[in-house]
Amino acid sequence: MSQEKTDALVIRLADWSESSRVVTLFTRDFGKISALAKGAKRLRSAFEAGLDLLSESRIVFLRKSSSSLDILTESQLIARFQPSPSSLTSLYGGYYIAELLSGLSEEYDPHPRLYQVASDTLRSLESDDDPWPAILRFELVLLNEIGSLPEFDACLVCGCPVNDQRTFAFWVNQGGLICASCKRPDYEQRPIDAGTIALLKKLSDDDPAVARSVTPSRDQLTQLRHITTAAVSHVLERRPSTLRYLNFD
């Protein structure tokens, strides 16, 4: 058993006993962990207010060597999630992030970049800006980190590069694009234009400033949502349940 210290986002909470909880955390240095927080339901505990859903805290935990639960011993609040009161999309966008981190990350598989982007996305959802570009960036970075980001450079069948002269469609099972000449009726998809594909690349850029410079039109957002929802549902093997509440309009 070793004692570890890291930053963490609370992505799931479950009652364990009268006074304790099991907390699923997405941590900066260890990826996802599940830990028992003894006494977490008491008003005065070692965790104070640090264990609300989507709060970010600096934690100390005992890492168990066997398959039993880790033990959370301390948590110190860094930031509580306070979604913009003007938009329900911001609130449900946060729940969506928790659902995807919980469903698509593995225990003790660290992804520090994904941690940072998740944390940045939660902060963006607290502002009055349109929440969708930040949510899209999170989806794209997540897909990239787990090795499931579709190929956006060329047609998967004939290899023709993406350019303004052709339209493409997203071929979800193969994780890439198919051009109009290669498209067959059984791959019928909504068309995607080259401009939208360029936006996808910018939104998934390493540099957050590049992603922030993107201001998609409503039509482009619809196309982008279609691609990321299809790609995320494909790897999750179901449609994320939070999407029901995450109305696009």
Ligand SMILES: [Zn+2]
């Ligand atoms: Zn083609």
